[in-house]
Amino acid sequence: MEVPILKQGDYLIASIQAALSDEDLLKLRDELADRVGRFRSRGVIVDVTVVDVMDSFASRTLRTTAHMLRLRGAETVIVGIQPEVAFAMVQLGLTLEGVTTMLDLEEGLTFLDQQKKRRAKRAK
Amino acid sequence: MRTIQPSAESTILLLRELVSHLRENRTQLREEWARRITEAQLLTAMTKEEIFAEATSVYDNYVEVLETGSVEALQAYARNLSERIIPRGVETHEVLGIVLLLRDVLARSLFKKYQADFDLLNRVLDAYEPAANRIANTVGVGFVQERERIIRQQQEAIRELSTPVLQVRERLLILPMIGVIDSQRARQLTEQVLRGIRTNRAKVVVMDITGVPAIDSNVANHLVQTVDASRLMGATVIVTGLSPEIAQTLVTIGVDLSKMNTVGDLQGGIEEAERLLGYKVQAEQISG
Numbered sequence: 534m535e536v537p538i539l540k541q542g543d544y545l546i547a548s549i550q551a552a553l554s555d556e557d558l559l560k561l562r563d564e565l566a567d568r569v570g571r572f573r574s575r576g577v578i579v580d581v582t583v584v585d586v587m588d589s590f591a592s593r594t595l596r597t598t599a600h601m602l603r604l605r606g607a608e609t610v611i612v613g614i615q616p617e618v619a620f621a622m623v624q625l626g627l628t629l630e631g632v633t634t635m636l637d638l639e640e641g642l643t644f645l646d647q648q649k650k651r652r653a654k655r656a657k
Numbered sequence: 658m659r660t661i662q663p664s665a666e667s668t669i670l671l672l673r674e675l676v677s678h679l680r681e682n683r684t685q686l687r688e689e690w691a692r693r694i695t696e697a698q699l700l701t702a703m704t705k706e707e708i709f710a711e712a713t714s715v716y717d718n719y720v721e722v723l724e725t726g727s728v729e730a731l732q733a734y735a736r737n738l739s740e741r742i743i744p745r746g747v748e749t750h751e752v753l754g755i756v757l758l759l760r761d762v763l764a765r766s767l768f769k770k771y772q773a774d775f776d777l778l779n780r781v782l783d784a785y786e787p788a789a790n791r792i793a794n795t796v797g798v799g800f801v802q803e804r805e806r807i808i809r810q811q812q813e814a815i816r817e818l819s820t821p822v823l824q825v826r827e828r829l830l831i832l833p834m835i836g837v838i839d840s841q842r843a844r845q846l847t848e849q850v851l852r853g854i855r856t857n858r859a860k861v862v863v864m865d866i867t868g869v870p871a872i873d874s875n876v877a878n879h880l881v882q883t884v885d886a887s888r889l890m891g892a893t894v895i896v897t898g899l900s901p902e903i904a905q906t907l908v909t910i911g912v913d914l915s916k917m918n919t920v921g922d923l924q925g926g927i928e929e930a931e932r933l934l935g936y937k938v939q940a941e942q943i944s945g
Contacts, residue, residue, distance in 0.1 A: 612891070616851030619886035628885045635891035636858060 536561045538568060544576040544645055545569065545607070546638070549583060555590055562598040569607045576645035577602050580638055582613030592627040599632040608648055609633070612641040671784040675767070676724045682766060687716050690755075690762045699754045702745045711738065712755075715796075719759060723788050728795045735799030743804060752800045756793045763789070820846050822853040828860040829930050831923070835868030843879035850883055854892045861930040862887060865923045867898030877912040884917055893918060893933060897926035 534557060539546045545568055547561060565577060579595065581587070599609035612635045614622070622628070635641045679686065691712045694700060700708050715738075718731045739752075767785060771778035820842070823831050830853050834846065850862055864883075866872075872880075884894045895918045899907070907914060920926040931938060 611889075614889045616848065616855055616886075616890065619851055619889040620847060620882070622889060623882040623885040629889060634889050636854065636860075637891075640858075640891055 536564075538564060540568075540572055540574070543574055543649070544578060544642070545572065545574045546578045546580065548580040548638075551583065552586065553584075553591070555594075558591055558594045562594060562601065565598060566601050566605060569602055569605045574607050575649065577607050577609045578638060578641040578645070579609065579611050580613050580641075581611060581618075582615070582637070584613075585615065585618060587614070587618050587622050587627065589625065589627055592622060592629055596629055596632055599629075608645060610635050610641040610644055612637050667780070668784045671781055672723055672726075672788065675781060675785060676720055678767075678770060679720045679723070679763065683716065683720075686762060686766055687712055690716065690759050693758050693762060694755050697754060697758065699751045699758075700742075700747060702747055703742070714738075715755075715759065719763075719792055722792050722795075723785075726788075728791060731792065731795050732799055735796045736803055739800045739803035743800075743807060749797075749800060749804070753793070753797050756796045760789045760793060816842065816845065820849055822849050822857075824857050824859070825927065826931070826934070826936065828858060828934060829863070829927075830854070830857055830859045830861070831863045831865060831927070833865045833868065833923075836870075838869055838872065838876050840875050840879070843876045847879060847883045847886065850894075851886055851890060854887060854890050859892050861893050861895065861933050863895045863897055863923065863926040863930050865898045865926065866896065866903065867900070867923065869900075869903065872903050872906055874910045874912065877907055877910065881912060881914070881917065893930075895920055895926045895929055897921065897923050 534551050534553065536547050536549050536553070536557065539548070545565065547565060549561075553561070561579075568574065569577060579598070581595075584591075595611060599611070602609045610633045611629065614634060633644065635644055687709075691705075691709050694708055694712065695705065703711070714734065718734050722728055722731050742752075764782070764785070767781055768778065771781055820832065820834065823833075825831050830850075832846070832850060832853075838846070850864075853859060854862065864880075880896065884896075887894045897920045899919060918929075920929050928938075
């Protein structure tokens, strides 16, 4: 199942719609890395609200994706991790270290906007 | 020694005779029983009139069980009785005591009645004893079950009361934790925090453990997990009020607290949270 990637101004929004296979995840990673360059995006939001199982492969892939995208110039935010999923993840030791996580899409967008403002201030 | 069990039919006949004997002497036996209860200083939480009223009901139920052989009505009555007397502080030994007293009072009256015919007395007692035991058992079990039900209910209530999740400002939750925390409670706490973060859209959670006397490694790890899981949901956790003992325990058992945001007391925690959220609290100038 392919993940739709929406372009929203400077940001890309990948909204996962259903449980993903390992290949789907890798495809998502490559697709995002490609589009970030093509659209010159400054931020990426991956929405995992509907995901009810996050295994070690999925969380590792999300983490490497975030790091890859940062190297490509875009800040990545994972949003919408559900309480049960979050608890299961920490019990498995999957804490997505070094990755920004936010409550939901709205929060993610606010965070990216703040980052943008901060960058603008620094540039002045 | 008698080893031959009386046949079922003769048991029924004997019980029937017994029942009519108990019915005939209802007033006198009941009074005797109530007197013995007072004498033994049981049910001191109840007045004499109350004891007599309950004694009457128990007596009638008792006779009914002997007559019908069915304990259902007695069970219901025992449950109802327990519900009424447990809040008044009646103890298990008192309930068992009064039932055994009644058993004794009735047995004595049977001795008196049948003492002339030793063989008949033996058969009457053979029929009476199992039934009486069953009654004592039913009442005792009913009482204990009711107590256990109340205890379970209260445990549940304590559990729910003990971990409130409060919103003190927009997007700021505090969790005053009080009392001993075991693994089950720790788990429940985590669930509550995570659910609270989602429903209140919280950004910062202050967990205050001033009221927690001690922590073991399990609970400490759970705390760390809660912090991690909250971060996955986009919220920062600040832990406040670590007592010197708890701080020492955590350091001794080597829990990795580097990821944990700790502040000395609840006030400091809330101030830190306000700073993270961009609030500025300012005292108003009061003129005059």
